[in-house]
Each structure stands twice: as structure tokens, then as C-alpha cells.
Amino acid sequence: MHHLLCGLAANPALPSELVDRLISLADDDLADDLACRPDLSRAQAVALVERVEESALRLAYEGRLTADDVDPAARPDAALALLDQGVGVSHPEWARLLATDPDPERREKLAACPVLPPDVVDTLAADPDVRVVAELALWTTAPDVAAGLAAHPHAEVRRAVAANEATPPAVLAALLTGEGLPPARQCLVCDREEIPFVHDPQCSRPDCDLPAGASCDGSHESTVHGTREAALRNPATPIEAAVAFADHPSMLLRWALATREDLPRRACARLASDPAPGIRADLAGNPALDETLIRALAEDPDPAVRRALAHHPRVPLDVLTRLATTAKVGATLLPRVAAASPAETEDLASSPDPAARMLVAHRRDLPPGVRDRLAEDPDAKVVKALAPHPGLTEAQLRAMAVRHGVRVLAKVATNPDATPALLDELTRHEPPVQKVFREIARHRAAPASALLACLADPRARPVAAAHPALPSAVITELLTDTDWQVAEAAATNPSLPVAVMSDLAWRRD
Template identity: 85%
Template sequence: MHHILCGLAANPALPSELVDRLISLADDDLADDLACRPDLSRAQVLALAERVEEGAVRLAYEGRLTAADVDPSVRPDVALTLLGRGVGVSHPEWARLLAADPAHERREKLAACPGLPSDVVDTLAADPDVRVVAELALWTADPDVTARLAAHPHAEVRRAVAANEATAPATLAALLTGEGLRAARQCLVCDREDIPFVHEPQCSRPDCDLLAGASCDGSHESTVHRTREAALRNPATPVEAVVGFVEHPSMLLRWALATRQDLPRQACARLASDLAPGIRADLAGNPAINEALIRAMADDRDPAVRRALAHHPRVPLDVLTGLAETARIGAALLPRVAAASQAEIEDLARSPDPAARMLVAHRRDLPPGIRDRLADDPDAKVAKAVAPHPGLTEARLRAMVERHGVRVLAKVATNPDATPALLEDLTRHDPAVQKAFREIARHHAAPASALLACLADAQARPTAAGHPALPPSVVVEMLADADWRVAEAAAANPSLPVAVMSDLTRRQ
């Protein structure tokens, strides 16, 4: 019965008095659903917040509770949520109170909040739990604080500083090279284990949270490595400090460079020939690489590299059409095609190569003439790509199904202008296409007859049960479905009779 109540809590047609009834019954799950309702009155918000702590946290996160509604000494988790939304500037006393909370989890959350008073920052920076200090190091926006924490004796704090984009470039360079900093004295590994120690990847200890491969021989090597990796990925780290790592023996450190957009051409060229395909793939998607390198990488033997190039915003169209034939791009509108000029759109649409026509068919703002011509395309992949385009007539969509059958059926079902009659006919297509039932079940124009057919498909059934066009009598039947997802969707269906809603809440 609980899933039924969760469905009711999400039902937009639930009367206000029944919302009150659910609030009086709410547990954590039910409160979470109720907190998302946009129609809660002020009185209902306060009643829900008073009843369930988790509901109050969600309401605070959604901006439905204000600082005036919360006593931080009584509801510290709700207060933390509001602090995370930026109320710390106007309520510094909250931060001071929570900085002394005995639960380190709350102090960690506090350390990630913006606008903390300087005295609270100092308290958190000196916290005895390194997890709290590391969280502050990761999220503070004050470069003076990160500069101070970069010299912290614990390597985990330094790693967090290296990942913070507010850290000053000079500090990041020092973390990367170690110059000007005393060596760290501790790390998470030697805090817990006798050194030398290497953490087994298949550790059997249920309470162990060390990363696979974490190690320490006294030099805290695995944390130092992660610190360098974080600094290399940090766009605030000066490029002159990172370029020397393109030849580093660590694949992970070289990989961290591949997405940087400030690398000189020579560094990009070196990474383009790296033996690790993941590095080449990330470089291929980097907006900073030039056309010459894009063309050179287009023949890369790894399909992930070619796929990444296809998604590059400045890939030349002639290269892109070649990639469309060799890389599995998927059903996506590529950035370069989205930015194509009208002349380029026309050229792609008239190309003798179906791969080129398919690329432009994924746009949803095509001129009517081009849209209709692509809908009539003899190649099924082109027709499938354009099938969801708004503005296609029922006759043209039907002709597409007649011409290409099951290859386009599901995409035709997603067309926003598909008529109820067409959607009903698609459910009767022989052979049936399972994915089409799922698309029809969520289509706003699906008629009751089509939805009844969708109920016969196990994957489409939960979606169809929540469709408002489903007859009320059928919706009521779905409440007793053996699949709880179907029953919950039916309870959330706005076509569910109010009398039934009322009866369901009275059973509790």
C-alpha cells in the first residue's frame, strides 16, 4: 500500500484536504514526494516540515522553507541545507553553532557551504578530522585559505586544494612540482595501516574505504599522484607548469592533460600519438585542437577517438561525413551540424551520401522543404533520424512507415504531431515493435485505445498506467497490479476518481 500512497502524493489532481491527510501519514519516502508538489500551501509546507526531518530537508533544498522557519539547534540538517543555499552571510551564528557539532558529517557539509564567516573558516581549517579540512579545501572560494591549506601536513588536504579552481595559480604550480612546500607528514593510508602498505583492489574488509591501489611507503605516493592529477586537470594551473607532463610515464597524469584547452600545439600533437586510446579520445573532443590535428586524427584506429572527433564543435563537415560512416555516432545532433549555416544544411541534405543526410536530419529546425524531402528519403536511417521532427503531416508519417516499416516505427511514435489515429494504428503494426509501445505510452496525444494496447507490453505498462487519457475505470484496476510500478503510476494518474483517492487515504 505504501507505493500507492507515494503515487497519490505525486498526483497533480489530489485535492488539498487529501494532501493534508497524506502529510499526517508521511514517512521519509512519502514526505519526499509531497515536498515536490508545487501546490503546497504555506501551512502544508510547515506541517510537513514539522512531521518529517527528511521532508524538511527537501523543502529547504527546494526553497520552500526560510531561515525564519528553522531553529538550527533543533533541526541542524535543515539548517545546513539552507546554509548550502547561501543564507550563511545573513546568519553567521548558524555556522558558528554547526562548526562545533559533534558529528563530523555535519561539519563536513558545513565546510562546503558558501559565505562562511572567517572565524568559522579558521575553526574548520583546524578541525581534528581531516575529512572536514579537506572539504573546506575543496570548496572554499578564498585563495588565501587554499594557499594556507596547501601547506597542511596531511596529503589529503593538499589533494583537495589541488582540485579547487579558486586556488591561486602559483599555489597549484607548487602542489604540482612540490617546490616551496614541505613534504606532507600524513595520508589516509598511513593514518590507518602500517607502512609500507599497498591496498589490494579486491579488499575483503567491509569497513574499508581506501581506494584500490592506495599506497604509502612513507612518501604518501598514491595521494601525491592524485594531487598531481587534480592539479593537471585544474584549469587554473598555469600551462607552463603542466606541459612537462606530456611525456610522464604515468598514463593517468598524461590523460589529465588531454582535456586542457590551453595546451600548445606541440603538446597536443604529442598526446595525439599517445599509445593510450582514452587519452587520444579525450584529446579528440578538446575544443582547443586545430583543424590540422583533427584531420590527422580522423584516421585513428580506435572508434572512440573517431566518435569523439565527430562531436568536436569545429570538425570540418567533409571530415564529419567521413566519420559518420566509420564511427558509431548514435542518434544525436552533433555540435557542428547544430551550428551549420543554411547553405551547409542544404548541401548536407542534398548529399548523395546517406550518412551526410542523416547528420542533418537530426536537426529539429529544418526548413519545411528540406524536412519533407528527408522524410521521403529512400534510406531508412535518414528517415528514422527526421521522423521526430515537428511539422510532419500524418500522411507523410504514414508513408514513412509504409516505406521503411519497423526500422522507423518507434521514432514515428515520438513525433509530437502524430495523431491519435496514427498512434493507434502503430500499436497494431505487424510485426510489433516493443520500443514503439513505450513511446506511444508517453505520447500526449495517445488515445485510450492505443494505451490499452500498451498495457499489454510489460515495459510500456507502467508509463501507460499513468497516462491521463487512460479510462478511469482501467486506472482503478491498475491499482491492484502485481507490479508496484504500475500501481504507483496509476495512483499518480490525474484521471483517478477523487472518491477512490479519498478511499485509499482512509485505509491507512
């Protein structure tokens, strides 16, 4: 019964008086579904909080509660959610109250909130719990605050500063080298363990939350390494300071450089020959690559590198066409193809290579002449890519299905202009294609006859149960389905009769 109530709570056609009824019955799960209703009134939101206090957090983030609805002393978590959305500008006293909350997790959440009063920032920066200070260091938008915390005695705070894009570039450079900063005196490892200590990656202690491989011999080496990695990934770190790490023995530090879009060519060339394929794969998508390096990486022995290169925004089309046949780029519109000029689009569509035609067939804004020509392509992969394109006629879609059969049927079923008659016909295809039923079950134009056929497929059944074109008698029957997911989906169906909704909401069992 509970899953049916959760389904009702998500039903967009549920009358307001039945929403009130569900609020009066709500537990945590039901409250979560009710809090997401776009038609929930302010009065209903307040009533839901009275029923399930934990719902205040979700309601605040959903915008269903205002500052006038929340007492920060009684409901600090809801107050934190509103502070996270900027209400601190008009209610600075909330932040001052929560800055001294005895729960360090609340102070930690507060530290991530925007627009905190300066005195609250000072309080959090001096918090005895390092997690609170680190959270402030990570999220503050004030460069002077970040700069000040870069000299914090705890290395964990410095690591957070290194990841913050508001940190001044000179400070980030200092965090990379350590020059100009006093040595850190603590880290999470030496806070808890007698040094020297290396955390066993297979640690079985249930109360241990140290990262795998965390270590400290007095120099806080694993946290310093993490600080450098964070700074290298930070786009605010001066590239002049970062490029020195292109030859660093640590693979993770070299890897952190690979996606930086301001990399000079020499660093790109160095990383293009890195022994770690993951580094080369990340570099392959970097816009900083020039054509020479792009062509070199196109010959990389690792398929993941070539696949990543196919997504590069400036990969030459001749290279991309080769990659399409060797790198398994997937059924997706690639950035370079999406940006192709009309002339390039025509060239791809007219190519003798089906891989090139397939690439451009994934576009959904093709000129009608190009679209129609590709609809008659002899290669099934090209037609499969094109089949969801809007503007195709029923005759064209039907011809695709006849010529290429099971290879294209599922994609034909996704076309937004597929007619009810065609969708109904696809459900009767022999041999049947199971994915067709799942696509039709979610198609807005699916007729009742096609949806009834979809109910016979186990994976399409819960999707079809929620489709508003399903006959109301069938929807009502599905409420007792042995699969609770099907029953819950039926309860979400807006075509469920109101009388049945009411019966469910007031049922006692």
C-alpha cells in the first residue's frame, strides 16, 4: 500500500484535497515525494513540515518555504538550506546563531554557504573542528579569506584552499611549491596516528575514514600531494607554475595537468607521449591541442585515447571519420560535427564512407534535402542514426523499417513525429524487438492499443503503466500488479480516475 501512496504523491493530477490527505499520512518517503510537487502550496508545505520535520530541508531547496516559515533555532537544517540559497543577506542573525551550533556538521554546512557576515567568517575560520575550517577554505569567495587560510597550520585546510578558484594566483603558486608559506604542523593522518604511518588500502577498521594510502612521516606527504593535485587542477593557478609538473614522477600530478586548457604546446607534447593512457585520453579532449598533436594522438594504440579525441571540438573531419571506424565513438552527436558548416555537412552526407554519413546523421537540424537523402541511405547504421530526426514523414519512417528491419526499429519508435498508427504497427513486428516496446511506452503519441502490447514486456510494463493514454480501467487494474514498480507507476498516471485516487488515499489497510 505504501508504494501506491508514493505513486499518488507524484501524480500531477492529484486534487489538492487529496494532497492534504497524504500530508496527514506522510512518513519520510511520502514526504519526499510530496515535497517535489510543483503545485504544493505554501500552507501545504508548512503542514508537511509539521508532520515530517525532516522534509523542511527538501522543501527549502525546492523553494516551498520562505524565511518567514522557518525558525532557525527550531529547524536549523531548514535554515541552513535557506542560507545556502542566499537568505543570509537579509537574515545575518541566522548565520551568527548557527556558527556556534554544537553540531560540527551544521557548522560545516554553514561554512559552505554564500554571503556570510564577516564576523561569522572569522568565527568559522577559528573553529576548533578542522573540517569546518576546510569547508570555509573550499567555498569562500573572498580572496583575502582564502589567502589567509593558505597559511593555516593544518594541511587539510591548505588542500581546500588549493581547490578554491577564488584563491589568488600567487597563493596557489606558493601552495604548489611551499615557498613563502610556513610549514604545516598537522594533517589528518598525524592527528590520529603515531607517525610514521601509511594507511593500509585494505584497512578493516570500521571507524577509520582515512583515505586509502594516506601517509605521514612528519612532512604530511599525502596531504601535500593532494594539495598540489588540487592546485594543478585549479584554473586560477598560474600555468607558469604548473607546467613544471609535466615531468613529475607522480602520475596523478601529471594527470591533473592534462585537462588544463591553458597548457602551452611543449607541455601538451610531453603529455601526449606519457606512458599512462588515462593521461593521454584526458589530453585528447583538451582544446589546447594543435592539429599536429591531434593527428599524432589519432594513431594512439589505446582506443580510449582515440575515442576521447573524437570528442575534441577541433578535430579535423578527415581524422574524425577515421576515428569513427576504429574508436567506437558511440551513437552520439560529436562536437565537431555539431559545429560543421553547411558545406562540411553536405560533404559528410555525400561521403562514400558510411562512417562519415553516420556521423552527420546524428544531427537533428539537417536541411530537409540532406535529411531526406540520408533517410534512403543503404547503410543501416546511417539510417539508425537518422531515424529520430524530426520532420520525417510516416512514409519515410515506414520505409526505413521495411528496408532495414530490426536494426532500426527501436530508433524509428523514438521519432517525435511517429504516428499512432505506425507505433501500433511496430509493436506487431515479427520478430519482435524488445527495445521497441520500451521506446513506445514512453512515446507521447503512443495509442492505447500499442501501450497494451507494451504491457506484455517486463521492462516496458512500468513505463507503460504511467502513460496517460492507457485506458483508465487498465490503469486501475495495474494498481494490484504483483510488481510493485508497475503498481506505483500506475498510481502516478494522471488518467487514473479521481474516485480511485480518493479510495487509495482514504484506504485504511
